[in-house]
Amino acid sequence: MTREGLAKAGRVLAGLVLASLVGGAADKPAPLDAEHWRKVFARPDHTPTPPNNPATTEKVALGAKLFDDTRLSGDGMTACSTCHQADLSFSDGVDRHVGHDGQPLDRRTPPLWNLAWGLSFFWDGRASSLETQAMVPIENVREMAGDLQTSLRELSSDPQMRRAFAAAFPDDPAVSRDNLAKALAAFQRTLVSPETRFDQWVKGDDKALEPDELAGFSLFVGKGGCVACHQGWRFTDEAFHDIGLPSPDKGRGPVLGVSAANHAFKTPSLRERVWSAPYMHDGSLATFEDVVDHYADRIVKRPTLSADLPQRIELSATERGQLVAFLNTLSSNDPPRPASLPAKAMVAGVGAEAVAASTISQKDRRFSPGAVVLKTGEALRILNDDTRVHNVRVDGPGTSFNSDAQNPGDTVTIGFDQPGHYDVICGIHPQMRLSVDVAQVSSSGKK
Ligand code: HEC
Ligand code: HEC
Known part of the structure:
Protein backbone atom coordinates (compact mmCIF):
# COMPACT_ATOMS: atom_id res chain seq x y z
CA MET A 1 0.00 0.00 0.00
CA THR A 2 1.23 3.54 -0.67
CA ARG A 3 2.05 5.94 2.06
CA GLU A 4 -1.01 8.06 1.15
CA GLY A 5 -3.21 4.97 1.11
CA LEU A 6 -2.03 4.07 4.57
CA ALA A 7 -2.64 7.52 5.97
CA LYS A 8 -6.15 7.34 4.55
CA ALA A 9 -6.72 3.88 5.98
CA GLY A 10 -5.63 5.24 9.36
CA ARG A 11 -8.13 8.07 9.14
CA VAL A 12 -10.95 5.75 8.10
CA LEU A 13 -10.12 3.45 10.99
CA ALA A 14 -10.05 6.36 13.45
CA GLY A 15 -13.43 7.45 12.09
CA LEU A 16 -14.92 4.02 12.61
CA VAL A 17 -13.65 3.83 16.18
CA LEU A 18 -15.13 7.25 16.90
CA ALA A 19 -18.47 6.31 15.29
CA SER A 20 -18.70 3.19 17.40
CA LEU A 21 -17.96 5.14 20.58
CA VAL A 22 -20.53 7.82 19.85
CA GLY A 23 -23.04 5.20 18.71
CA GLY A 24 -22.45 3.23 21.89
CA ALA A 25 -23.29 6.25 24.03
CA ALA A 26 -26.77 6.53 22.56
CA ASP A 27 -27.68 2.84 22.58
CA LYS A 28 -28.10 0.47 25.48
CA PRO A 29 -24.66 -0.82 26.47
CA ALA A 30 -23.74 -4.20 25.04
CA ALA A 348 15.15 -13.98 27.39
CA GLY A 349 14.54 -14.20 23.67
CA VAL A 350 11.25 -16.08 23.67
CA GLY A 351 8.75 -14.97 21.11
CA ALA A 352 8.30 -15.13 17.41
CA GLU A 353 10.63 -17.16 15.25
CA ALA A 354 12.85 -14.90 13.15
CA VAL A 355 11.82 -14.64 9.50
CA ALA A 356 13.28 -12.85 6.50
CA ALA A 357 11.17 -9.74 5.93
CA SER A 358 11.93 -6.24 4.76
CA THR A 359 8.73 -4.49 5.83
CA ILE A 360 7.34 -4.45 9.35
CA SER A 361 3.80 -3.50 10.37
CA GLN A 362 2.93 -1.65 13.60
CA LYS A 363 -0.81 -2.23 13.72
CA ASP A 364 -2.39 -2.32 17.18
CA ARG A 365 0.91 -1.41 18.85
CA ARG A 366 2.64 -4.58 17.66
CA PHE A 367 5.67 -5.04 15.43
CA SER A 368 4.74 -7.74 12.97
CA PRO A 369 6.59 -9.96 12.33
CA GLY A 370 8.21 -9.68 15.76
CA ALA A 371 11.62 -11.07 14.80
CA VAL A 372 13.54 -10.76 11.54
CA VAL A 373 16.85 -11.80 10.04
CA LEU A 374 18.67 -9.47 7.65
CA LYS A 375 21.93 -9.56 5.78
CA THR A 376 24.57 -6.97 6.62
CA GLY A 377 23.90 -3.82 4.61
CA GLU A 378 20.19 -4.52 4.19
CA ALA A 379 17.58 -2.01 5.28
CA LEU A 380 14.39 -2.52 7.23
CA ARG A 381 11.20 -0.58 6.45
CA ILE A 382 8.91 -0.05 9.41
CA LEU A 383 5.58 1.42 8.45
CA ASN A 384 3.11 2.94 10.82
CA ASP A 385 -0.17 1.34 9.78
CA ASP A 386 -1.45 2.01 13.31
CA THR A 387 -3.68 4.86 14.54
CA ARG A 388 -1.06 6.10 17.04
CA VAL A 389 2.16 8.11 16.89
CA HIS A 390 5.19 5.86 17.44
CA ASN A 391 8.87 6.51 18.11
CA VAL A 392 11.11 3.82 16.63
CA ARG A 393 14.44 3.38 18.41
CA VAL A 394 17.26 0.90 17.98
CA ASP A 395 19.81 -0.36 20.44
CA GLY A 396 22.67 -2.55 19.34
CA PRO A 397 26.31 -2.63 18.25
CA GLY A 398 27.27 0.53 16.40
CA THR A 399 23.72 1.74 15.90
CA SER A 400 21.66 4.20 17.74
CA PHE A 401 18.60 5.24 15.86
CA ASN A 402 15.72 7.53 16.84
CA SER A 403 12.93 8.11 14.32
CA ASP A 404 11.50 11.14 16.15
CA ALA A 405 7.69 11.20 15.88
CA GLN A 406 6.50 8.56 13.42
CA ASN A 407 2.96 9.57 12.53
CA PRO A 408 0.30 7.18 11.18
CA GLY A 409 1.15 6.55 7.52
CA ASP A 410 4.87 7.31 7.96
CA THR A 411 7.52 4.77 6.99
CA VAL A 412 10.87 4.64 8.75
CA THR A 413 13.83 3.01 6.98
CA ILE A 414 16.81 1.78 8.99
CA GLY A 415 20.01 0.47 7.46
CA PHE A 416 22.02 -2.18 9.29
CA ASP A 417 25.71 -2.05 8.35
CA GLN A 418 27.09 -4.14 11.22
CA PRO A 419 26.28 -7.77 11.94
CA GLY A 420 24.81 -8.49 15.36
CA HIS A 421 21.61 -8.52 17.39
CA TYR A 422 19.49 -5.40 17.68
CA ASP A 423 16.35 -4.61 19.65
CA VAL A 424 13.95 -2.22 18.01
CA ILE A 425 11.47 -0.64 20.40
CA CYS A 426 8.93 2.15 20.49
CA GLY A 427 9.84 4.85 23.03
CA ILE A 428 6.18 5.69 23.60
CA HIS A 429 4.90 2.08 23.76
CA PRO A 430 7.82 0.12 25.28
CA GLN A 431 5.91 -3.17 25.16
CA MET A 432 6.50 -3.13 21.37
CA ARG A 433 9.62 -5.19 20.71
CA LEU A 434 11.19 -6.26 17.45
CA SER A 435 14.24 -8.47 17.44
CA VAL A 436 16.60 -8.02 14.47
CA ASP A 437 19.46 -10.39 13.72
CA VAL A 438 21.87 -9.12 11.12
CA ALA A 439 23.94 -11.90 9.62
CA GLN A 440 27.49 -11.51 8.32
CA VAL A 441 27.70 -11.87 4.53
CA SER A 442 30.76 -13.59 3.14
CA SER A 443 32.41 -11.74 0.23
CA SER A 444 31.29 -14.48 -2.18
CA GLY A 445 27.71 -13.93 -1.00
CA LYS A 446 27.49 -10.53 -2.69
CA LYS A 447 24.56 -10.09 -5.04
C1 HEC B 1 -5.12 7.19 26.91
C2 HEC B 1 -4.81 6.26 27.97
C3 HEC B 1 -5.74 6.28 29.18
C4 HEC B 1 -7.11 6.12 29.21
C5 HEC B 1 -8.06 5.90 28.04
C6 HEC B 1 -7.48 6.20 30.60
N1 HEC B 1 -6.38 6.39 31.38
FE1 HEC B 1 -6.37 6.61 33.39
N2 HEC B 1 -4.41 7.16 33.30
C7 HEC B 1 -3.63 7.17 32.17
C8 HEC B 1 -2.38 7.84 32.44
C9 HEC B 1 -1.24 8.06 31.46
C10 HEC B 1 -2.46 8.27 33.79
C11 HEC B 1 -1.40 9.10 34.53
C12 HEC B 1 -1.46 10.50 33.96
C13 HEC B 1 -0.58 11.52 34.64
O1 HEC B 1 -0.27 11.40 35.82
O2 HEC B 1 -0.23 12.49 33.94
C14 HEC B 1 -3.74 7.80 34.30
C15 HEC B 1 -4.16 7.93 35.62
C16 HEC B 1 -5.35 7.37 36.12
C17 HEC B 1 -5.68 7.27 37.52
C18 HEC B 1 -4.80 7.75 38.68
C19 HEC B 1 -3.90 6.64 39.18
C20 HEC B 1 -2.84 7.13 40.12
O3 HEC B 1 -2.36 6.34 40.93
O4 HEC B 1 -2.46 8.32 40.04
C21 HEC B 1 -6.90 6.66 37.61
C22 HEC B 1 -7.66 6.32 38.89
C23 HEC B 1 -7.34 6.41 36.27
N3 HEC B 1 -6.37 6.83 35.39
C24 HEC B 1 -8.55 5.83 35.91
C25 HEC B 1 -9.04 5.83 34.61
C26 HEC B 1 -10.42 5.62 34.25
C27 HEC B 1 -11.55 5.34 35.24
C28 HEC B 1 -10.49 5.72 32.89
C29 HEC B 1 -11.72 5.66 31.99
C30 HEC B 1 -12.72 6.68 32.26
C31 HEC B 1 -9.15 5.98 32.41
N4 HEC B 1 -8.30 6.05 33.48
C32 HEC B 1 -8.80 6.10 31.07
C33 HEC B 1 -3.98 6.65 30.95
C34 HEC B 1 -5.30 6.45 30.55
C1 HEC C 1 11.69 12.16 49.28
C2 HEC C 1 10.75 11.13 48.85
C3 HEC C 1 11.31 9.86 48.24
C4 HEC C 1 12.27 9.00 48.74
C5 HEC C 1 13.04 9.15 50.03
C6 HEC C 1 12.37 7.91 47.80
N1 HEC C 1 11.49 8.09 46.77
FE1 HEC C 1 11.12 6.78 45.29
N2 HEC C 1 10.03 8.18 44.33
C7 HEC C 1 9.73 9.43 44.82
C8 HEC C 1 9.15 10.24 43.77
C9 HEC C 1 8.65 11.68 43.90
C10 HEC C 1 9.14 9.43 42.61
C11 HEC C 1 8.65 9.82 41.21
C12 HEC C 1 9.74 10.64 40.53
C13 HEC C 1 9.54 10.78 39.04
O1 HEC C 1 8.81 9.97 38.46
O2 HEC C 1 10.14 11.66 38.44
C14 HEC C 1 9.69 8.14 43.01
C15 HEC C 1 9.78 7.02 42.17
C16 HEC C 1 10.22 5.79 42.56
C17 HEC C 1 10.13 4.58 41.77
C18 HEC C 1 9.50 4.44 40.39
C19 HEC C 1 8.13 3.80 40.50
C20 HEC C 1 7.41 3.68 39.18
O3 HEC C 1 6.20 3.41 39.19
O4 HEC C 1 8.02 3.87 38.12
C21 HEC C 1 10.73 3.58 42.50
C22 HEC C 1 10.86 2.12 42.10
C23 HEC C 1 11.19 4.18 43.73
N3 HEC C 1 10.85 5.51 43.74
C24 HEC C 1 11.91 3.49 44.72
C25 HEC C 1 12.59 4.15 45.75
C26 HEC C 1 13.66 3.56 46.54
C27 HEC C 1 14.18 2.15 46.37
C28 HEC C 1 14.05 4.51 47.43
C29 HEC C 1 15.18 4.42 48.44
C30 HEC C 1 16.49 4.13 47.90
C31 HEC C 1 13.21 5.69 47.19
N4 HEC C 1 12.36 5.44 46.14
C32 HEC C 1 13.25 6.85 47.95
C33 HEC C 1 9.92 9.85 46.13
C34 HEC C 1 10.85 9.28 46.98
Missing part, protein backbone atom coordinates in the same frame (compact mmCIF):
# COMPACT_ATOMS: atom_id res chain seq x y z
CA PRO A 31 -23.92 -6.98 27.65
CA LEU A 32 -20.62 -7.67 29.38
CA ASP A 33 -18.66 -10.54 27.83
CA ALA A 34 -17.61 -11.92 31.22
CA GLU A 35 -15.73 -14.91 29.82
CA HIS A 36 -13.52 -12.72 27.64
CA TRP A 37 -12.70 -10.20 30.38
CA ARG A 38 -12.02 -12.89 32.96
CA LYS A 39 -9.21 -14.07 30.69
CA VAL A 40 -7.89 -10.56 30.06
CA PHE A 41 -7.66 -9.73 33.79
CA ALA A 42 -6.46 -13.09 35.16
CA ARG A 43 -3.60 -12.83 37.64
CA PRO A 44 -0.24 -14.51 36.95
CA ASP A 45 1.00 -17.39 39.13
CA HIS A 46 4.60 -16.20 39.54
CA THR A 47 6.73 -13.06 39.73
CA PRO A 48 9.29 -12.55 36.97
CA THR A 49 12.88 -11.93 38.08
CA PRO A 50 15.78 -11.05 35.78
CA PRO A 51 18.40 -13.80 35.29
CA ASN A 52 21.19 -11.46 36.50
CA ASN A 53 19.45 -10.80 39.82
CA PRO A 54 17.56 -13.92 40.94
CA ALA A 55 15.45 -13.55 44.09
CA THR A 56 16.62 -15.33 47.24
CA THR A 57 15.15 -15.10 50.72
CA GLU A 58 18.36 -13.53 52.05
CA LYS A 59 18.55 -10.93 49.29
CA VAL A 60 14.91 -9.91 49.71
CA ALA A 61 15.38 -9.67 53.49
CA LEU A 62 18.42 -7.43 53.00
CA GLY A 63 16.51 -5.28 50.51
CA ALA A 64 13.64 -4.87 52.99
CA LYS A 65 16.11 -3.74 55.67
CA LEU A 66 17.82 -1.28 53.34
CA PHE A 67 14.45 0.11 52.23
CA ASP A 68 13.90 1.21 55.86
CA ASP A 69 17.49 2.34 56.51
CA THR A 70 18.03 6.07 57.05
CA ARG A 71 21.79 5.62 56.64
CA LEU A 72 21.13 5.80 52.88
CA SER A 73 20.38 9.53 53.23
CA GLY A 74 22.66 12.51 53.77
CA ASP A 75 20.98 13.70 56.96
CA GLY A 76 20.43 10.20 58.35
CA MET A 77 16.70 10.94 58.64
CA THR A 78 15.24 9.75 55.34
CA ALA A 79 14.71 6.18 54.16
CA CYS A 80 12.96 4.93 51.02
CA SER A 81 10.03 4.12 53.31
CA THR A 82 9.79 7.76 54.46
CA CYS A 83 8.12 8.46 51.12
CA HIS A 84 7.09 4.94 50.11
CA GLN A 85 5.01 3.98 53.18
CA ALA A 86 3.63 0.44 53.37
CA ASP A 87 0.23 1.50 54.77
CA LEU A 88 -0.24 4.02 51.94
CA SER A 89 0.41 1.58 49.09
CA PHE A 90 4.09 2.59 49.33
CA SER A 91 3.20 6.21 48.58
CA ASP A 92 3.00 9.11 51.04
CA GLY A 93 -0.51 10.58 51.05
CA VAL A 94 0.51 14.05 49.84
CA ASP A 95 0.34 15.60 46.40
CA ARG A 96 4.08 16.24 46.33
CA HIS A 97 6.54 15.39 49.09
CA VAL A 98 8.46 18.36 50.49
CA GLY A 99 12.10 17.92 49.52
CA HIS A 100 15.30 18.63 51.42
CA ASP A 101 15.25 22.22 50.17
CA GLY A 102 11.80 22.85 51.69
CA GLN A 103 10.11 22.94 48.26
CA PRO A 104 7.68 20.30 46.99
CA LEU A 105 9.26 17.71 44.66
CA ASP A 106 8.33 17.93 40.98
CA ARG A 107 6.11 14.87 41.03
CA ARG A 108 3.98 12.77 43.34
CA THR A 109 5.50 9.71 45.03
CA PRO A 110 4.13 6.75 43.03
CA PRO A 111 2.91 3.59 44.77
CA LEU A 112 5.29 0.66 44.26
CA TRP A 113 2.95 -2.30 43.66
CA ASN A 114 3.67 -4.84 40.92
CA LEU A 115 6.82 -3.22 39.54
CA ALA A 116 8.34 -6.67 38.88
CA TRP A 117 6.34 -6.55 35.64
CA GLY A 118 7.37 -2.95 34.84
CA LEU A 119 9.16 -2.12 31.60
CA SER A 120 10.32 1.37 32.62
CA PHE A 121 10.41 3.32 35.86
CA PHE A 122 9.50 6.81 37.07
CA TRP A 123 6.49 8.71 35.75
CA ASP A 124 8.44 9.52 32.58
CA GLY A 125 10.07 6.07 32.27
CA ARG A 126 13.62 7.40 32.39
CA ALA A 127 15.00 4.36 34.26
CA SER A 128 15.02 1.03 32.44
CA SER A 129 15.31 -1.32 35.43
CA LEU A 130 14.62 -1.33 39.16
CA GLU A 131 18.34 -1.90 39.66
CA THR A 132 19.30 1.35 37.88
CA GLN A 133 16.35 3.21 39.42
CA ALA A 134 17.38 2.51 43.03
CA MET A 135 20.47 4.72 43.08
CA VAL A 136 18.65 7.80 41.81
CA PRO A 137 16.77 8.86 44.98
CA ILE A 138 19.83 8.24 47.19
CA GLU A 139 22.00 10.70 45.32
CA ASN A 140 19.20 13.15 44.47
CA VAL A 141 19.82 16.25 46.60
CA ARG A 142 16.11 16.94 46.94
CA GLU A 143 15.08 13.40 47.92
CA MET A 144 17.67 11.71 50.15
CA ALA A 145 20.61 14.06 49.57
CA GLY A 146 22.95 11.15 50.20
CA ASP A 147 26.44 10.38 49.11
CA LEU A 148 26.65 6.75 48.13
CA GLN A 149 30.28 6.29 49.16
CA THR A 150 29.54 7.61 52.66
CA SER A 151 26.45 5.40 52.97
CA LEU A 152 28.33 2.30 51.81
CA ARG A 153 31.14 3.03 54.28
CA GLU A 154 28.65 3.42 57.11
CA LEU A 155 26.82 0.21 56.21
CA SER A 156 30.04 -1.78 55.95
CA SER A 157 31.15 -0.65 59.41
CA ASP A 158 28.04 -2.38 60.81
CA PRO A 159 28.85 -6.11 61.38
CA GLN A 160 25.18 -7.08 61.12
CA MET A 161 24.93 -5.42 57.71
CA ARG A 162 28.13 -7.07 56.53
CA ARG A 163 26.67 -10.44 57.49
CA ALA A 164 23.39 -9.65 55.70
CA PHE A 165 25.26 -8.69 52.48
CA ALA A 166 27.39 -11.83 52.71
CA ALA A 167 24.29 -14.03 53.09
CA ALA A 168 22.56 -12.29 50.18
CA PHE A 169 25.58 -12.35 47.85
CA PRO A 170 27.61 -15.45 48.74
CA ASP A 171 29.71 -15.22 45.54
CA ASP A 172 30.55 -11.54 45.97
CA PRO A 173 29.87 -10.52 49.58
CA ALA A 174 30.86 -6.84 49.22
CA VAL A 175 28.82 -3.96 50.63
CA SER A 176 28.87 -2.39 47.18
CA ARG A 177 26.75 -0.11 45.05
CA ASP A 178 25.79 -3.01 42.78
CA ASN A 179 24.70 -5.27 45.60
CA LEU A 180 22.78 -2.47 47.28
CA ALA A 181 20.87 -1.83 44.04
CA LYS A 182 20.23 -5.54 43.50
CA ALA A 183 18.91 -6.09 47.03
CA LEU A 184 16.58 -3.07 46.86
CA ALA A 185 15.30 -4.21 43.46
CA ALA A 186 14.77 -7.81 44.63
CA PHE A 187 12.78 -6.58 47.63
CA GLN A 188 10.62 -4.29 45.51
CA ARG A 189 9.80 -7.17 43.15
CA THR A 190 8.07 -8.92 46.08
CA LEU A 191 5.58 -6.06 46.41
CA VAL A 192 2.77 -7.87 44.61
CA SER A 193 -0.67 -6.46 45.32
CA PRO A 194 -2.97 -8.98 46.99
CA GLU A 195 -6.20 -10.36 45.53
CA THR A 196 -9.27 -8.17 45.97
CA ARG A 197 -12.98 -8.69 45.38
CA PHE A 198 -12.46 -8.03 41.70
CA ASP A 199 -10.13 -11.05 41.52
CA GLN A 200 -12.82 -13.21 43.13
CA TRP A 201 -15.09 -12.15 40.29
CA VAL A 202 -12.34 -12.88 37.73
CA LYS A 203 -12.00 -16.37 39.21
CA GLY A 204 -15.66 -17.02 38.51
CA ASP A 205 -17.59 -15.82 41.58
CA ASP A 206 -20.47 -13.87 39.97
CA LYS A 207 -21.64 -12.63 43.38
CA ALA A 208 -18.29 -11.09 44.34
CA LEU A 209 -19.27 -7.73 42.82
CA GLU A 210 -22.40 -5.67 43.54
CA PRO A 211 -24.55 -4.74 40.52
CA ASP A 212 -23.27 -1.12 40.59
CA GLU A 213 -19.65 -2.28 40.64
CA LEU A 214 -20.26 -4.63 37.74
CA ALA A 215 -21.98 -1.80 35.84
CA GLY A 216 -18.88 0.28 36.53
CA PHE A 217 -16.68 -2.48 35.12
CA SER A 218 -18.87 -2.56 31.97
CA LEU A 219 -18.29 1.18 31.58
CA PHE A 220 -14.55 0.72 32.21
CA VAL A 221 -14.19 -1.83 29.39
CA GLY A 222 -17.01 -0.25 27.33
CA LYS A 223 -17.93 3.31 26.57
CA GLY A 224 -15.61 4.81 29.21
CA GLY A 225 -12.71 3.58 27.07
CA CYS A 226 -10.50 3.11 30.14
CA VAL A 227 -9.30 -0.35 29.12
CA ALA A 228 -7.50 1.07 26.07
CA CYS A 229 -4.69 2.01 28.47
CA HIS A 230 -5.48 0.40 31.85
CA GLN A 231 -5.27 -3.19 30.60
CA GLY A 232 -4.30 -6.59 32.02
CA TRP A 233 -4.43 -7.63 35.68
CA ARG A 234 -2.21 -4.69 36.75
CA PHE A 235 -4.38 -2.27 34.77
CA THR A 236 -1.54 -0.70 32.81
CA ASP A 237 -0.23 -0.96 29.24
CA GLU A 238 3.20 0.34 30.39
CA ALA A 239 2.89 3.00 27.67
CA PHE A 240 3.04 6.81 27.81
CA HIS A 241 -0.04 8.93 27.19
CA ASP A 242 -1.06 12.56 27.39
CA ILE A 243 -4.47 12.44 29.07
CA GLY A 244 -5.00 16.21 29.02
CA LEU A 245 -4.14 17.26 32.56
CA PRO A 246 -3.39 21.00 32.83
CA SER A 247 0.08 20.36 34.34
CA PRO A 248 2.98 22.07 32.48
CA ASP A 249 5.25 19.03 33.10
CA LYS A 250 6.42 17.66 29.73
CA GLY A 251 6.90 14.07 30.98
CA ARG A 252 8.14 11.54 28.40
CA GLY A 253 8.84 14.11 25.62
CA PRO A 254 12.17 15.45 26.94
CA VAL A 255 13.32 11.92 27.91
CA LEU A 256 12.93 10.77 24.29
CA GLY A 257 13.75 14.10 22.68
CA VAL A 258 10.40 13.78 20.88
CA SER A 259 7.95 16.64 21.33
CA ALA A 260 5.02 14.47 20.19
CA ALA A 261 5.46 12.68 23.56
CA ASN A 262 5.18 15.90 25.58
CA HIS A 263 2.78 15.69 28.54
CA ALA A 264 2.77 11.89 28.24
CA PHE A 265 3.21 9.88 31.45
CA LYS A 266 3.35 6.17 32.17
CA THR A 267 -0.10 4.66 32.66
CA PRO A 268 -0.25 3.88 36.39
CA SER A 269 -1.54 0.57 37.69
CA LEU A 270 -4.94 0.95 39.37
CA ARG A 271 -4.31 -1.70 42.03
CA GLU A 272 -4.66 -0.64 45.71
CA ARG A 273 -5.18 3.02 44.73
CA VAL A 274 -7.75 3.65 47.48
CA TRP A 275 -4.70 3.80 49.75
CA SER A 276 -2.60 6.12 47.62
CA ALA A 277 -4.60 9.31 47.01
CA PRO A 278 -4.07 11.95 45.68
CA TYR A 279 -3.73 10.93 42.04
CA MET A 280 -1.75 11.66 38.86
CA HIS A 281 1.92 12.57 38.41
CA ASP A 282 1.33 15.93 40.07
CA GLY A 283 -1.07 14.71 42.75
CA SER A 284 -3.59 17.23 41.41
CA LEU A 285 -6.73 15.06 41.70
CA ALA A 286 -7.82 14.27 45.25
CA THR A 287 -10.39 11.51 44.71
CA PHE A 288 -11.58 8.88 42.22
CA GLU A 289 -14.61 11.15 41.64
CA ASP A 290 -12.23 13.92 40.51
CA VAL A 291 -10.42 11.46 38.23
CA VAL A 292 -13.65 10.35 36.54
CA ASP A 293 -14.79 14.00 36.17
CA HIS A 294 -11.45 14.74 34.53
CA TYR A 295 -11.93 12.06 31.84
CA ALA A 296 -15.57 13.09 31.28
CA ASP A 297 -15.36 16.90 31.31
CA ARG A 298 -11.95 18.39 31.90
CA ILE A 299 -9.54 17.10 29.29
CA VAL A 300 -7.28 19.90 28.04
CA LYS A 301 -7.30 19.66 24.22
CA ARG A 302 -3.84 19.76 22.68
CA PRO A 303 -2.08 18.10 19.74
CA THR A 304 -0.19 15.63 21.94
CA LEU A 305 -3.38 14.03 23.39
CA SER A 306 -3.19 10.21 23.27
CA ALA A 307 -4.93 8.53 20.32
CA ASP A 308 -6.18 6.00 22.88
CA LEU A 309 -8.16 8.63 24.77
CA PRO A 310 -11.84 8.66 23.71
CA GLN A 311 -12.73 12.00 22.07
CA ARG A 312 -15.86 12.37 24.14
CA ILE A 313 -17.13 10.34 27.05
CA GLU A 314 -20.67 11.12 28.15
CA LEU A 315 -21.20 9.86 31.65
CA SER A 316 -24.29 10.51 33.79
CA ALA A 317 -23.95 11.07 37.54
CA THR A 318 -25.06 7.45 38.10
CA GLU A 319 -22.48 6.13 35.66
CA ARG A 320 -19.70 8.17 37.27
CA GLY A 321 -20.67 6.69 40.64
CA GLN A 322 -20.58 3.20 39.12
CA LEU A 323 -17.09 3.74 37.69
CA VAL A 324 -15.85 4.88 41.09
CA ALA A 325 -17.54 1.89 42.75
CA PHE A 326 -15.66 -0.39 40.34
CA LEU A 327 -12.29 1.33 40.95
CA ASN A 328 -12.79 0.67 44.67
CA THR A 329 -13.02 -3.10 44.04
CA LEU A 330 -9.36 -3.10 42.93
CA SER A 331 -8.27 -2.22 46.48
CA SER A 332 -8.20 -4.17 49.73
CA ASN A 333 -10.56 -3.26 52.58
CA ASP A 334 -7.67 -3.01 55.06
CA PRO A 335 -4.21 -1.62 54.39
CA PRO A 336 -2.90 -4.17 51.87
CA ARG A 337 -0.03 -6.56 52.56
CA PRO A 338 2.02 -8.00 49.69
CA ALA A 339 0.78 -11.29 48.27
CA SER A 340 3.33 -14.04 48.17
CA LEU A 341 4.01 -15.39 44.68
CA PRO A 342 6.85 -17.71 43.71
CA ALA A 343 9.58 -16.04 41.64
CA LYS A 344 10.60 -17.40 38.25
CA ALA A 345 13.56 -16.25 36.16
CA MET A 346 12.49 -14.53 32.94
CA VAL A 347 13.46 -16.36 29.80
